[in-house]
Amino acid sequence: MKSRTIKPPAEVLYKKELMALQKYDKGAKPANWRLSPKAVRTFILGCDEPLEIDGEQVYITKKFYGDDTLIERCIVTLAGNRGLMLVGEPGTAKTMLSELLTAAICGTSTNTIQGTAGTVEDMIKYSWNYAMLLAKGPSREALVPSPIYIGMEKGIITRLEEITRCPSEVQDSLISILSDKVLNIPELGEDGVVFAESGFNVIATANIRDKGVNEMSSALKRRFNFETVFPIKDLSLEVEIIEKESKKLLNQSGIDIKIDRDAVEILASTFHELRNGVTVEGYRLDKPEAVMSTAEAVSVYFQSAMSAYYYDDGNMSMDRVVQNILGAVMKENRDDLNKIKNYFTLVVKQRSTKEGGLWKDYYSAKKWIK
Template sequence: MERVLRPHAEQEYAHELERLAEFDDRGRPAGWRLSPWAVTTYLMGGELPDGTVVTPKYVGSRRLMEVAVATLATDRALLLLGMPGTAKTWVSEHLAAAVSGDSTLLVQGTAGTAEEAIRYGWNYARLIAEGPSEEALVPSPVMRAMRLGSVARVEELTRAPSDVQDALITILSEKTLPVPELNTEVQALRGFTVIATANDRDRGVNELSSALRRRFNTVVLPVPATAEEEVEIVSRRVAQLGRALDLPALPAGLDEIRRVVTIFRELRSGRTEDGRTKVKSPTSTLSPAEAISVVTQGLTLSAHFGDGALHPADLAAGLQGAVVRDPATDGLVWREYLETVVRDRQDWRELYRACRDVS
């Protein structure tokens, strides 16, 4: 496990899940490893009676997580909706890890996702040699989750073609997957559910049909409400990535992280923090996920080509790359922001010069 770049949630946080299970004396829905209370504690963080600290996996509204967990305890599927970078995938992985101990039953939605990814496929060599049989059938992650009574995850559901999306309708409504070639069906065991994620900001999105939407309870994950929340999210995630990549410890770069978060929030909202100056917004989303990427890249530059401390020069190229996605329009927005906002802030002079040099 020490050589794995990114362990699954149930692997990386196995100790926390084990300790939660030991102290969890509340009722558990059929097929669940933990009670809804313990699942929410795993997501939001807390301290157990023996002093074990459960680290927060989600920074934001506890009520939102309670609603998401309560949905999974019913016969409804859960749809996590929000703009890119609002931790939809992160939350779905940790929910699956806490509920069923397995976050790997995953379907990735893309323009090329086929219906077999939702239903089942065939080992065509055996199919031709032997005809349709249970041995020739290749179960999808969703079918495996139904057989195990586990959580299946569907990432970027709106990127999959509409006919592929609709393959979920029978599964979610009847909790059954027909296999007409074998004159049989797979009935879901108790504990089976689906967590899907979607956003409607990117290009190439296929809207969900009303029939499919009705089979989901939707929880909208917002961008962080305050700058401090966003700084905490970015700091925590960068620290995790830094440990995996053997990068320097984070505290030396907290001031730079706050600057990155401030820039992203101001450009997203179209107004400076004090509300006095309006700024133009670029076409990029500038989500916390992109802030994490900018800071991680800066730490890597500093570790391999600098003194190990995070400086504005380490962030400048990443900032420009995150903001300027369309050179014709975003380039002008970024230069105007540098000249009207960044240049006039006394303690931002080094960042201003670094960004100007890159530009």
């Protein structure tokens, strides 16, 4: 099989869509933006009519499902002078949104800092190439710019993933950059000032399960507009996402296998109902502590389809699905196993008699929950 990038960046994956949008874009653009806010919105939310480019019809696909006005607010924030902070439960597409926004606005989604407990101020500002520093002394050539530095210099957006995982003094080094849009490099003397070009901004993401958003300094909080990304409320939308994303992942792995819509529906119901602690009929359930996110459901389906492809002649089975659900759920707490067991005894059993079909197979796969 031909080798290929495991996960191409959004600007590569959707290159044609971006080119088509650029060609027909007549909307007003903030300085240094590749697309107008209207076209950025279309890129993320999709449109029904195809755009023609070089004799080819290009469809702009819908990439984010949920609150459309959230997308508009995010785009407008980025055109202003505050940063954008996307907060929410794990797996609610915060990273995906930040990649799509940067790919559409500045043509690159890879100017990124990944926040960790080990992030230091140098990674936010700049560091030095020591061999060059010794040879030439402090100079622009010896300086290694950070993604923030690059964003300021080129007038593009810098993504800061999981900002709350960074130590607070590192987070605070962003305050002056975000308010004054200036980065000082005292080592370079008079030349040591970088003024941000128009188009520079920051999109940060933070997970509310990892403690941290509350501890962020209020000075830093004021430099950002906060937007919360909520889990998907509508079950049929969740089915659609799991189907579409699994298809995409299988395609990228070179696996040719048909998506089993019934299996996707059962998987989506399980995740949806356990996450919300209530069934579609209105019965209360114990919520597991594990993150029952859409992203996790996608990964369960993808894993199960891979097993079907490699071990079971392409036949998707509910045994595989249940095995993978257990893997996803057992990350946090062993008590969660009982909650899954109860779900099978209370909900899946009833549906297997009432609806039959694949629900029956699903119920018989309960044997894996020990």
